[in-house]
Amino acid sequence: MVTRNFGAPIRRNEDSRLLSGQALFVDDVELPGMLYAAFLRSNVAHAVIRSIDVSAARARGGVVAVYTAADLGDYWAPGPLLVPPPPIPGITFNQRTQVPLAKHKVRHVGEPLVVVLAQSRYLAEDALADIAVELDPLPAVTDLEQALSDASARVHDDVHGNVAARVRQSRGSYAAARAAADHVISRRFRYDHGASSPIETRGIVASWDARADQLTVWDTTQAPVFLRNGLAAMLGLSERQVRAIAPFVGGGFGPKIMLFYPEEVVVPWAAKKLNRPVKWIEDRLEHFFATTQERGQTHDAEIALTRDGRILGIRDVFLHDTGAYNPYGLTVPINSQCTLLGPYVVPSYDSTFTAVFTNKPIVTPYRGAGRQHGVFVVERLIDIAAHDLKLDRAEIRRRNFIPPDAFPYNNEIIYQDFAPLSYDSGNYGPILDKALEMIGYEHFLKEEQPHLRAQGHHVGVGLACYVEGTGIGPYEGAKVQVQANGKVSVATGIGTQGQGHFTSFAQIVADQLGVDVRDIDVVTGDTDQFYWGAGTFASRGAVVAGNAVNEAAKVVRRKILKLAAEHFECAEDDLEIAEGAVSVVGVPGQAIKLGALALKANPMRGAVRPGTEPGLESTQYFGPPGGATASGAHAMIVEVDPQTFMVKLRKYVIVHDCGTVINPLILSGQIHGGVAQGIGNAFYEQLVFDEDGQLLNASLADYLLPTALEVPHMEVAHTETPSPLNPLGIKGAGEAGAIPVGPAFAQAVEDALGLPDRGIELNEIPLSPNRLFELAGKLR
Amino acid sequence: MHTETHAITVTVNGTPYRRSVEARTLLSDFLRHDLLLAGTHIGCEHGVCGACTVIFDGLAVRSCLMFAAQADGHSIVTVEGLAADRHHLHPLQQAMRDCHGLQCGYCTPGILMTMKAFLDETPAPDEARIREALSGNLCRCTGYQHIVDAVKLAADRMRG
Ligand code: FES
């Protein structure tokens, strides 16, 4: 096999369609007779529902139907638990999942109460104003610590202390480590993570075909196969009667993996009941309440070290805000718990978290999925230790890295995929060294910084290291098929939201089958094209589906060679596949195009041997034995304006190791985008709730996303430690960029303002200019 | 509710359309759902994200902040009008592809239209000017770097 495509910065197949406005997104689906759904949502965070009167709305012209929870009858049921709690001894878990339309109580602002179906979106929204709802407000549960007290109101009446879950995991004896330590540091850290805010909001179109007994759903989901299976079960259909299509999706970042959102339950049901297509497109205001988000954790963490900066143990007790329901189980806090260990040897670890129900929108994974929180805690603890022990920030990290010969490295706790947290491979020292070199660390500290300071510039450097568990199971599959026109089609069950799968999967196949990347047509996210799969989450698309694609392509390659050998009456070893044809090496003119061979593989007449499979195709599945651990380091140089506390990123470097790289262009795009989200997170993205559970900044004018002016030019470099867990050696890269920005930012700003020497620490994220002003005070 | 309608004539991508529209119909909805030019995207409907940007009499405007009725007698270019078809891309589109300036592609039509109007006025921009011109369009996927590269490359190619 001549490798030409794998590893090359190939331009994307999907782009010309996207660039010319020809790509189909959910809101572009137009069907005859379509109705438009609008949802009336609670405007208070916590209340008992007294009454709902929809009679005036029903009477409005253009309105076809109005439904409340009562109208759903037996169809009304709480949603599924997507991820059950991992098998950790002694765990507490109270499952309370979201409902399609609120029945007795509302538990967060934006929870849907009523759906209106009308001839246009304008009319449907008009009719919302006709609905009279009587709510008896209850005290809103918003503060995590207060939520746990006996005196607190309860989000779910039968859940005492609003405890959604409590989990303790440990290794070794922290008490012994503490007793043996030369130095112990304990601090409180707060880390807030906001809304994923894809530029395309969520949406769904459902169409029931009564003649075919078939439901078709277009949905902005990251998991079309699960959506199909769940809808079939809810509607009493077999899976074959439901086709779920995730067409082009305008960014996902996690919350689009969540299901079933209330709208996904109600819209298909209404389409079937009314026998008319129904469309619902979330508006940006709704997005802030109706789409899941991440939010804050509060950590009380302690680190025990030797005098020379070696970590002996870490203890952490943290609270996690899970919002009003917990359909995604424990994924986010478990990720925080596990990722805190980072690339370091931590001989003893004792971590306990309590997930708390609050009257706020639901929390499910958003790019990074809790990993940021853990990385912030450990990186900040190490920074404080470096300052206390008078060690260099890079050196203390280096001293604690897991050595390259210690892999696979078992951390002896359970990860989100239920397997022990084990790192497959890694080599952390060279990553940090490269990042230091690229940022010019020594030079900056010794020369640039003193020089610029002398000129009155408040400049500082920050660095952070991290690992990221990626590419977890269970499995994905792919079907590769040579078409009669010589093109190759590839179908897989995952959805895609901009990760370039149309191209990276084509690159894998191109190398196996000797076909131009542009002649490979990848279909993702259509359950009629590929039946099985799990979805796009946890940086797993390229790893798990990519390897399934590779396996299928390998089988097709064998079939091609076998059939061509019969055709030419030669040995398979005498054949080569290139440029869309198979030819006999050294015999000019002896060649057959793949399309012609595909036709031969599907004879119209004559006998074939029993057991023969028609066509040049194969469907294969891949399930990794465990997650592949990617790693990296970020470093930045910042300048802080001492008057306004605006922070300018003067330089930003990333060194990343995600195993072998399919397409460096796509990879750097993933990293850039992740860093941009990390910058938003570190600097100013925060969902601000008041004590009544009202979100105070629910618009893009108030919840600020980074623009081209805030995101700096980034330099990306790679090291390559292939994963031994899959034949291609890939590790995931989707989330890495977003993970370590917070601690590097806090450290750089501290350094710029000389805060450590003034006894001021930045132990929280985000750090907006306002907040920095409060924390750092006026500079002398 | 009394719904007032207006008869309008608007030229989109060179084609004149006569339609009757409700007074409250947004220009973005009119383009997408009445004319079925769905390449213009909607991200916020409150004028912040820029996904809905079209070129209106030569200026980049946000179609979610205008009513269709206001387009009466005017001329609009949308992303569908940038190139003849998807196999013959405009230099800006081609540069976006060459530089990997898009991921999910949802923000892309708005960015193309904003940058088209910008390059028409500023044929030789430096990076700072590009970033400033781009700062009214939100992209959640790319971190902007490859878009900036693409605009630079397109400007170079368009100057020849
Ligand atoms: S949709 Fe018009 S600016 Fe966002």
Ligand code: FES
């Ligand atoms: S490419 Fe996805 S929002 Fe810009």
